[in-house]
Amino acid sequence: TTLTFATNTxxxxxxxxxxxxxxxELAAQSNGEIEVVPYWGSSLMDGREILGGxxxxxxxxxxxxxxxxxxxxxxxxxxxxFPRGPVSYEDRMTVFRxxxxxxxxxxxxxxxxxxxxxYLYGVMPFAGTFTKDVSSLEGFDGLRIRASSRWYLNLxxxxxxxxxxxxxxxxxxALQTGAIDSVFTNLDGIHRASLDEVAPNVFIMNQLWLPTPxxxxxxxxxxxxxxxxxxxxxxxxWDSAEKKFAEKYGAMFDEVVKAQKDAGYKVTFATDExxxxxxxxxxxAANRETWISEAKxxxxxxxxxxxxxxxGLISASLGN
Amino acid sequence: xxxxxxxxxxxxxxxTLLFVxxxxxxxxxLVGFTGTVxxxxxxxxxxxxxxxxxxxxxxxxxxxxxxxxxxxxxxAASGFAERAxxxxxxxxxxxxxxxxxxxxxxxxxxxxxxxxSLATASVFGRVAYPEMRRYGYDKKFAxxxxxxxGTFASMIPPSGMFILFSIFTEVSVGRLFMAGVVPGVLTAxxxxxxxxxxxxANPALAPISEEEHAVTPRERVAALGGLWQIAILGGxxxxxxxxxxxxxxxxxxxxxxxxxxFGLLNGxxxxxxxxxxxxxxxxxxxxxxxxxxxxxLFFSRFLGLTRIPFELSNFLQTWDVEPWVILALILLTWFVxxxxxxxxxxxxxxxxxxxxxxxxxxxxxxxxxxxxxKMNEIAGVTPPVGLNAFSLAGAAGDExxxxxxxxxxxxxxxxxxxxxxxxxxxxxxVLFLPNTMxx
Amino acid sequence: MLQRVLTPVIGFLAELCGWLLILxxxxxxxxxxxxxxxxxxxxxxxxxxxxxxxxxxxxxPQAESxxxxxxxxxxxxxxxPRLRAACEFLVQVLSSVTVAILxxxxxxxxxxxxxxxxxxxxxxxxxxxxxxFIMVVALALxxxxxxxxxxxxxxxxFTTRERD
Ligand code: NA
Ligand code: NA
Numbered sequence: 007t008t009l010t011f012a013t014n015t016x017x018x019x020x021x022x023x024x025x026x027x028x029x030x031e032l033a034a035q036s037n038g039e040i041e042v043v044p045y046w047g048s049s050l051m052d053g054r055e056i057l058g059g060x061x062x063x064x065x066x067x068x069x070x071x072x073x074x075x076x077x078x079x080x081x082x083x084x085x086x087x088f089p090r091g092p093v094s095y096e097d098r099m100t101v102f103r104x105x106x107x108x109x110x111x112x113x114x115x116x117x118x119x120x121x122x123x124x125y126l127y128g129v130m131p132f133a134g135t136f137t138k139d140v141s142s143l144e145g146f147d148g149l150r151i152r153a154s155s156r157w158y159l160n161l162x163x164x165x166x167x168x169x170x171x172x173x174x175x176x177x178x179x180a181l182q183t184g185a186i187d188s189v190f191t192n193l194d195g196i197h198r199a200s201l202d203e204v205a206p207n208v209f210i211m212n213q214l215w216l217p218t219p220x221x222x223x224x225x226x227x228x229x230x231x232x233x234x235x236x237x238x239x240x241x242x243x244w245d246s247a248e249k250k251f252a253e254k255y256g257a258m259f260d261e262v263v264k265a266q267k268d269a270g271y272k273v274t275f276a277t278d279e280x281x282x283x284x285x286x287x288x289x290x291a292a293n294r295e296t297w298i299s300e301a302k303x304x305x306x307x308x309x310x311x312x313x314x315x316x317x318g319l320i321s322a323s324l325g326n
Numbered sequence: 327x328x329x330x331x332x333x334x335x336x337x338x339x340x341x342t343l344l345f346v347x348x349x350x351x352x353x354x355x356l357v358g359f360t361g362t363v364x365x366x367x368x369x370x371x372x373x374x375x376x377x378x379x380x381x382x383x384x385x386x387x388x389x390x391x392x393x394x395x396x397x398x399x400x401x402a403a404s405g406f407a408e409r410a411x412x413x414x415x416x417x418x419x420x421x422x423x424x425x426x427x428x429x430x431x432x433x434x435x436x437x438x439x440x441x442x443s444l445a446t447a448s449v450f451g452r453v454a455y456p457e458m459r460r461y462g463y464d465k466k467f468a469x470x471x472x473x474x475x476g477t478f479a480s481m482i483p484p485s486g487m488f489i490l491f492s493i494f495t496e497v498s499v500g501r502l503f504m505a506g507v508v509p510g511v512l513t514a515x516x517x518x519x520x521x522x523x524x525x526x527a528n529p530a531l532a533p534i535s536e537e538e539h540a541v542t543p544r545e546r547v548a549a550l551g552g553l554w555q556i557a558i559l560g561g562x563x564x565x566x567x568x569x570x571x572x573x574x575x576x577x578x579x580x581x582x583x584x585x586x587x588f589g590l591l592n593g594x595x596x597x598x599x600x601x602x603x604x605x606x607x608x609x610x611x612x613x614x615x616x617x618x619x620x621x622x623l624f625f626s627r628f629l630g631l632t633r634i635p636f637e638l639s640n641f642l643q644t645w646d647v648e649p650w651v652i653l654a655l656i657l658l659t660w661f662v663x664x665x666x667x668x669x670x671x672x673x674x675x676x677x678x679x680x681x682x683x684x685x686x687x688x689x690x691x692x693x694x695x696x697x698x699x700k701m702n703e704i705a706g707v708t709p710p711v712g713l714n715a716f717s718l719a720g721a722a723g724d725e726x727x728x729x730x731x732x733x734x735x736x737x738x739x740x741x742x743x744x745x746x747x748x749x750x751x752x753x754x755x756v757l758f759l760p761n762t763m764x765x
Numbered sequence: 766m767l768q769r770v771l772t773p774v775i776g777f778l779a780e781l782c783g784w785l786l787i788l789x790x791x792x793x794x795x796x797x798x799x800x801x802x803x804x805x806x807x808x809x810x811x812x813x814x815x816x817x818x819x820x821x822x823x824x825x826p827q828a829e830s831x832x833x834x835x836x837x838x839x840x841x842x843x844x845x846p847r848l849r850a851a852c853e854f855l856v857q858v859l860s861s862v863t864v865a866i867l868x869x870x871x872x873x874x875x876x877x878x879x880x881x882x883x884x885x886x887x888x889x890x891x892x893x894x895x896x897x898f899i900m901v902v903a904l905a906l907x908x909x910x911x912x913x914x915x916x917x918x919x920x921x922x923f924t925t926r927e928r929d
């Protein structure tokens with residue numbers, strides 16, 4: 007079987023490597039029966055279009071970033087309501103995978119969009135890259151900080167920052183011109199887009215775990231058409247790709263930090279206290295309230311239960 | 327059916343429809359849609375088309391284009407071109423070919439506030455052409471000067487075409503704007519030098535008038551003072567980007583606003599008819615230009631689906647020739663296409679495919695876009711499809727035929743080729759400014 | 766007949782587009798100033814983007830009515846009158862077919878965007894269906910204008926034939 011795959015990343019970065027490993031494992035686990043033809047770098051569809059495109063068969067498989075679909079994947083965005091999470095790659099994957107197996111609402115919401123998750127991976131944790139010398143959470147006060155998730159913009163507001171939304175493509179110039187003071191996103195994204203070049207004070211918040219599972223989805227009808235052996239190959243590929251990528255992840259993280267230090271940038275790691283302070287902001291609870299009421303409006307029967315389950319999984323992983 | 331085959335048929339069908347006279351945007355869409363349906367199915371084709379029509383331009387970054395179009399329209403309606411032309415003409419009095427030289431530098435000055443080659447060529451067609459003819463300048467020499475100098479508007483920032491390139495290549499607009507400054511000024515100087523040499527060798531091309539002899543040195547210097555408004559506006563936009571004060575989109579908003587303010591203070595934009603006309607014209611350019619961008623992006627997605635760009639770049643990377651051979655082939659392709667096809671279509675069709683290949687070969691992305699811009703300037707004035715020439719012929723009046731414009735452009739194309747060779751031999755001419763300013 | 770109703774509507778929209786450009790400029794200046802004062806107004810840049818999309822689509826019918834869509838006509842212009850009229854008719858038919866497909870595709874897309882409340886990610890998700898329905902209306906007008914031009918082209922083809 008040949009399957010097309012649409013993604014918005016280039017093949018040669020952290021995300022591209024994660025996706026390539028999965029594609030290769032699919033071929034290996036199916037003894038070459040499954041061949042995936044990738045369309046890298048938004049050459050077929052933009053990040054925001056892939057969900058609908060996979061549903062309509064523009065591509066058989068596609069990368070889905072939950073944040074791009076604020077209303078359509080509202081339930082799946084529940085991860086973003088838990089700022090504090092496990093640090094190690096393996097633990098993060100355990101939380102994500104158990105969430106998708108234990109909370110049927112998440113898969114059901116994707117099923118309504120006509121797609122099914124066949125793999126997920128994670129990127130590097132949250133970091134802020136600042137034009138000014140910032141090395142603690144207090145330093146956020148009064149600065150104009152850009153983030154993409156609405157839930158995190160609220161949290162930044164709560165720590166005294168002025169949250170702003172600037173298109174990702176304009177971030178470099180916006181930092182350089184002083185239109186904004188900082189971009190708050192995953193560390194690898196910061197480094198890949200050279201944002202640290204113009205905002206060389208990097209504040210890494212490892213404990214904030216980047217709570218977005220990056221999903222690889224498949225068109226449901228296409229999935230139903232696969233043989234049992236092929237479906238089995240998908241399951242095996244998930245396990246082995248996850249293991250292989252986890253082995254590389256640590257080294258890639260260290261590489262980014264080293265490259266930043268070598269370039270003379272100031273790299274600071276948040277303390278546990280700072281991470282807790284961020285995670286215990288009153289705005290976290292307010293975010294959950296907003297989310298629950300919006301989820302109810304959208305027809306979810308018991309969003310509170312979803313949050314409870316997720317909370318349980320994350321607490322178990324954090325060991326408390 | 328073989329994916330590659332569908333792609334090749336698609337390209338041939340596109341060119342056929344284009345030459346039959348179907349609007350470019352619709353040719354892109356019709357062929358792209360038919361091809362996608364052939365490769366996938368009806369439902370997928372409709373889905374991709376419906377979605378692309380929105381997402382192709384649904385990025386706040388794209389608002390920069392209409393803003394600079396608006397700025398250019400305000401500038402053209404406010405008489406800025408006349409000011410630039412008169413001031414430089416006075417300063418260059420008694421120099422052989424002074425009116426032509428004033429056209430070259432006047433266009434370059436006007437280019438710092440106007441991003442459209444067509445607007446610049448047509449405005450100078452109304453301003454400079456009658457003057458040159460009044461003083462007995464050779465018709466072809468005059469027309470060639472105006473048509474070719476008009477292209478500076480694209481190379482010297484702000485530039486609608488660079489914004490278009492940025493959309494297709496994802497190279498930062500600010501960086502491209504910086505990179506165009508030196509090559510644009512260099513071209514203006516080389517044009518001026520060639521005008522001077524030609525006028526001196528053949529005074530019949532450009533007779534020196536009585537009035538010019540009367541200009542005193544003091545008047546020359548005073549005349550340049552007439553450029554202050556342009557200097558402020560151009561300085562605000564380019565300097566703001568250069569000094570890192572604001573982003574390209576913000577520069578567009580500020581530039582348009584500033585031009586509006588000057589236009590109101592100077593008078594012309596206070597007349598409602600002129601003001602509304604400038605608005606209407608900008609909206610119309612925005613609509614037709616963006617429709618081409620949307621169509622081109624949809625077509626390039628169809629081509630992506632056929633894997634032609636992927637296979638082509640694989641082939642070119644493994645092809646055992648020097649990278650410069652590939653660059654030369656690309657330039658040749660652009661030259662030929664530039665004669666036959668409207669510029670926006672040439673680059674909409676080729677940049678998404680060629681750009682990744684060239685970057686993979688080790689060429690600097692910003693430099694490559696400037697080279698593309700140089701070819702774009704040449705394409706704008708070469709027959710049979712040369713929009714600048716058409717636009718000038720339309721603006722200069724009934725007695726000017728477009729083939730007379732074409733007859734006058736060749737000496738300037740030689741100049742362009744000289745500049746092109748310089749840019750290829752010394753990439754630092756292009757890269758110096760963006761690298762020092764933007765890191 | 767229909768053209769007499771259509772022309773003022775299309776003309777009004779074209780005029781409106783021009784004024785909307787001033788609105789885009791205003792939005793961005795507000796965005797710039799508010800950000801400079803550390804009091805960013807949410808969604809202003811997005812509103813500028815939505816307005817720009819509306820300008821693009823609402824301007825298409827006018828561009829068709831004054832025939833200013835960019836096209837290559839130097840070959841057609843050198844054809845003998847009858848062949849030229851035939852070419853022109855073909856172009857109008859193909860244009861109408863293409864825009865009809867577009868109208869259907871965008872209409873379908875707009876309905877889905879409405880049903881699933883598709884939104885732009887941001888501090889407050891902004892739904893996109895309003896601008897998508899503007900696109901639908903604009904494309905419908907564009908198609909109507911094209912069909913009228915097709916009728917003219919057919920008449921022209923017919924009369925050119927009689928003159929031969
Ligand atoms: Na310009
Ligand atoms: Na040409």
